[in-house]
Amino acid sequence: MIEAGALGLDAGSTTVKLVAVDEAGTMVWHRVEETEPDLTSQVEELLESTRKLLHRVDELPLIATGYGRGLVKQAGRKVTEITCHARGAYQWSGGGGTLIDIGGQDTKAMIMDRSGAVTNFVMNDKCAAGTGRFLEVCARRLRLSLDELSSTALSTETEVSISSTCTVFAESEIISLIAGGHPVPEIVRGLHRALLGRVGSLARGAGLRPPVMLSGGVAQSRAVRMLLAEELQCEVKSFSEPQLTGAYGAALLGLA
Amino acid sequence: MSAAGRLRYLFGVHIAGRAALRFERLRSEHKMRSRESWRHRHLERPLDVSPRLKELISRHYLTGRYANGARKVAWVTSGAPIEVLTALNIFPIYPENHGAVCGIRRTAEEYCKHAEAAGYSRDLCSYARTDIGSILSGKTPVGRLPRPDVLICCTNICQTVLYWYQVLAHHFGVPLVIIDTPFLYREAPSHAVAFVKNQIEDSIPVLERIAGRSLSHGRLRDVTRMSRDACELWLRIVESGRMKPSPITAFDQFIHLAPIVEMRGHRYTVDYYASMLRELNTRVGRGMGALKDERKRLLWDNLPIWFRVRWLGDLLAERGVSLVASTYTNAWAELADMIDPERPLDSCASVYLHPILNRGTGHKLETMKRMIDYYEVDGVLLHSDRSCKPYSIGQLPQRESLSSEAGVPALLIEADHNDPRSFSEEQVRNRLDAFLEVLGV
Ligand code: SF4
Numbered sequence: 021m022i023e024a025g026a027l028g029l030d031a032g033s034t035t036v037k038l039v040a041v042d043e044a045g046t047m048v049w050h051r052v053e054e055t056e057p058d059l060t061s062q063v064e065e066l067l068e069s070t071r072k073l074l075h076r077v078d079e080l081p082l083i084a085t086g087y088g089r090g091l092v093k094q095a096g097r098k099v100t101e102i103t104c105h106a107r108g109a110y111q112w113s114g115g116g117g118t119l120i121d122i123g124g125q126d127t128k129a130m131i132m133d134r135s136g137a138v139t140n141f142v143m144n145d146k147c148a149a150g151t152g153r154f155l156e157v158c159a160r161r162l163r164l165s166l167d168e169l170s171s172t173a174l175s176t177e178t179e180v181s182i183s184s185t186c187t188v189f190a191e192s193e194i195i196s197l198i199a200g201g202h203p204v205p206e207i208v209r210g211l212h213r214a215l216l217g218r219v220g221s222l223a224r225g226a227g228l229r230p231p232v233m234l235s236g237g238v239a240q241s242r243a244v245r246m247l248l249a250e251e252l253q254c255e256v257k258s259f260s261e262p263q264l265t266g267a268y269g270a271a272l273l274g275l276a
Numbered sequence: 277m278s279a280a281g282r283l284r285y286l287f288g289v290h291i292a293g294r295a296a297l298r299f300e301r302l303r304s305e306h307k308m309r310s311r312e313s314w315r316h317r318h319l320e321r322p323l324d325v326s327p328r329l330k331e332l333i334s335r336h337y338l339t340g341r342y343a344n345g346a347r348k349v350a351w352v353t354s355g356a357p358i359e360v361l362t363a364l365n366i367f368p369i370y371p372e373n374h375g376a377v378c379g380i381r382r383t384a385e386e387y388c389k390h391a392e393a394a395g396y397s398r399d400l401c402s403y404a405r406t407d408i409g410s411i412l413s414g415k416t417p418v419g420r421l422p423r424p425d426v427l428i429c430c431t432n433i434c435q436t437v438l439y440w441y442q443v444l445a446h447h448f449g450v451p452l453v454i455i456d457t458p459f460l461y462r463e464a465p466s467h468a469v470a471f472v473k474n475q476i477e478d479s480i481p482v483l484e485r486i487a488g489r490s491l492s493h494g495r496l497r498d499v500t501r502m503s504r505d506a507c508e509l510w511l512r513i514v515e516s517g518r519m520k521p522s523p524i525t526a527f528d529q530f531i532h533l534a535p536i537v538e539m540r541g542h543r544y545t546v547d548y549y550a551s552m553l554r555e556l557n558t559r560v561g562r563g564m565g566a567l568k569d570e571r572k573r574l575l576w577d578n579l580p581i582w583f584r585v586r587w588l589g590d591l592l593a594e595r596g597v598s599l600v601a602s603t604y605t606n607a608w609a610e611l612a613d614m615i616d617p618e619r620p621l622d623s624c625a626s627v628y629l630h631p632i633l634n635r636g637t638g639h640k641l642e643t644m645k646r647m648i649d650y651y652e653v654d655g656v657l658l659h660s661d662r663s664c665k666p667y668s669i670g671q672l673p674q675r676e677s678l679s680s681e682a683g684v685p686a687l688l689i690e691a692d693h694n695d696p697r698s699f700s701e702e703q704v705r706n707r708l709d710a711f712l713e714v715l716g717v
Contacts, residue, residue: 141710
């Protein structure tokens with residue numbers, strides 16, 4: 021049985037993440053699942069399954085974050101992703117800078133001071149342009165996994181210019197580009213460029229401050245990291261488990 | 277004007293209507309007084325003058341209901357020079373204010389859809405769609421709107437009104453008076469003031485013909501004085517937001533704004549605001565805020581989200597956040613000292629050239645920075661209003677300047693003042709929650 025000090029649950033629009041930290045703030049256990057339509061039961065089952073693994077689960081402080089945080093009735097506190105991502109990233113990086121989280125429904129750029137406090141943040145506007153959903157939809161249309169999407173983008177140096185960052189229009193643009201005989205890698209690289217151009221202007225709008233850190237599942241993509249570094253003309257760092265940043269930060273808030 | 281119409285008006289408005297509204301007000305006042313304890317957890321009790329506000333607004337629409345056949349009616353834009361109209365006893369209807377009532381009463385969406393079905397684009401301002409839809413469907417939450425005898429459209433708020441009022445002129449087959457106000461990038465050049473003044477002067481014979489009487493300059497002076505007095509009082513009311521805690525929130529101001537827009541130039545409006553100011557001063561004297569526990573203070577930019585005023589007010593109050601000022605309600609206050617009753621037409625031309633929407637985005641940024649200092653706010657909420665392009669343009673760079681130059685965080689909220697279909701509760705709540713966490717509440 022694992023000894024934990026607090027739990028953090030990130031109920032995102034694509035995945036649900038549960039993280040346990042010990043009293044020293046080290047991640048001691050985690051689990052990631054795809055978000056199910058019935059989030060309330062999913063969370064119940066998820067917590068139930070931890071009973072066999074973690075000591076005194078019911079006594080541990082639980083902090084919920086993410087879109088579905090309002091549905092996590094077991095949580096002692098509900099905190100937005102902005103605060104949680106920043107807290108997690110600060111613990112891992114040990115300093116301030118710009119944290120970019122490309123999520124399933126939202127992309128956020130947060131400016132953190134040296135003590136890790138968020139001084140400013142910007143989120144994408146209402147639609148899914150510039151979010152992780154954009155890459156997901158494109159990957160599905162091209163019948164590629166997200167990993168393959170990254171390696172495909174990096175397999176070429178040339179790219180097609182994609183005019184739309186609208187998730188819906190991009191899909192039809194892909195179809196017509198393929199029909200026009202453009203090679204898939206060039207299209208994929210162009211799609212990354214379009215997405216990251218938008219993410220870049222979001223970060224600049226928040227008042228970009230190096231170093232740049234990337235959190236969220238999309239940060240696992242090497243193509244995203246490399247092309248974002250090109251876009252922002254500075255190094256882009258990530259963490260070993262970027263998709264857990266929010267849940268990890270939530271758990272850390274539970275320790276305080 | 278028919279004798280029957282006048283009789284109906286006299287009875288409906290002055291006898292039965294007034295008595296009923298007065299009775300209603302006395303009942304509400306009694307209820308407010310006798311209520312042992314106000315139960316809201318975060319908000320202090322509403323102002324004692326509130327029932328009078330309700331009475332004023334109801335009387336305004338009641339007058340409108342019986343106006344046709346008894347009084348001449350003008351439909352006017354919110355920034356139209358109405359002192360001449362009032363002096364000629366022409367009754368004004370403000371489609372924008374009526375639109376706001378429809379927004380608050382949640383009927384605007386239905387009217388917007390009606391207008392869209394008739395071919396009006398969803399990109400058109402939702403006030404215009406609410407108004408056109410209300411006319412086409414014949415529906416309104418205020419009973420009945422009178423037909424206009426004349427339309428007055430002043431372009432000092434946007435260009436949308438120009439086309440919207442042309443639609444109205446075509447629909448009702450009545451004259452349309454356009455007052456064109458050149459856009460101001462800096463101070464108004466004297467030729468711009470003269471240009472506007474000429475247009476107002478040119479409109480006088482048209483309006484005199486419609487009113488069936490000639491303009492009395494003494495009366496115009498009195499009306500202008502009353503306009504100025506009301507605007508000065510309104511200025512002091514909004515400025516009371518400077519106190520800590522603030523005795524009034526911008527949400528209260530949104531509601532109490534109606535008389536300064538629709539009923540300027542009347543003694544009862546001046547009296548109303550004088551009572552309101554007295555009450556606010558008493559609250560200030562007692563250290564009583566609009567919120568029971570004011571922890572942070574914010575500034576609001578743009579029109580309210582009419583269909584969510586209450587929701588947003590509660591959400592902020594719960595966290596001890598008071599919206600102490602807004603550029604929107606300030607717009608009817610900041611020009612008070614420009615109004616000169618001794619030079620009614622000249623000062624009118626100047627005043628109606630200077631609304632915030634008729635000036636550059638740089639001016640708005642400066643206004644916000646000034647307000648941030650004056651009201652000592654901790655942050656700014658910028659409502660990016662899908663409908664109102666002139667108010668929303670420039671907010672992105674303004675947001676950046678506010679944080680980098682004025683040193684306060686600002687949040688952009690995407691919504692619409694009247695169309696709930698352009699509003700996503702979850703998204704707005706999520707952003708607000710994050711913003712409030714950044715502010716430390
Ligand atoms: S566009 Fe803006 S200024 Fe023009 S009528 Fe609509 S809300 Fe008013």
